[in-house]
């Protein structure tokens with residue numbers, strides 16, 4: 001397993017060791033002890049799977065309270081994945097880290113609690129799997145505007161397909177401080 005720091009402290013790109021043989025390949029998608037050594041949560045409590053067509057953009061989402069850490073990987077297709085530091089008082093507040101995740105590169109992106117997350121599908125379709133460190137808590141989720149000019153994310157799609165919730169999202173500066181997580185160092 002190989003891990004790389006990204007442009008945001010705590011956000012990690014993980015390349016699991018792949019064991020290939022004549023039958024195909026095998027890899028561990030999560031191993032509690034090994035991933036704990038990387039500083040990932042020892043306990044994920046929910047696994048999610050979503051399917052989307054090319055050009056769909058889901059995000060940028062976060063929950064607060066009940067902030068979720070997420071371990072994301074792609075089972076089919078390819079996505080452009082984005083993390084945004086939205087922790088009030090963080091030295092990297094408003095900064096982003098991006099990664100191309102695909103079924104072929106088998107990369108995983110770890111986004112700690114306190115960050116917003118989103119992705120855009122760049123293949124014909126994509127199956128995205130992710131583990132979460134907190135349960136889904138309806139009413140505490142929020143949508144940060146995908147094309148907030150202050151974030152300046154260079155999305156691969158200029159006119160993505162969005163949910164109604166994401167079309168009504170707010171730019172980061174419009175969120176009251178109490179709706180955002182706080183940086184604890």
Ligand SMILES: Cc1cn([C@H]2C[C@H](O)[C@@H](COP(=O)(O)OP(=O)(O)O[C@H]3O[C@@H](C)C(=O)[C@@H](O)[C@H]3O)O2)c(=O)[nH]c1=O
Nearest residue numbers: 048050058059060061062070117118119136141163165
């Ligand atoms: C996220 C989620 C949604 N749902 C339901 C609510 C709703 O009826 C339906 C679709 O929900 P959404 O439109 O919020 O799904 P989606 O836009 O895919 O939301 C997800 O986006 C990515 C980027 C994330 O990081 C996730 O945490 C989550 O916010 O699924 C659950 O039951 N459990 C969950 O954990």
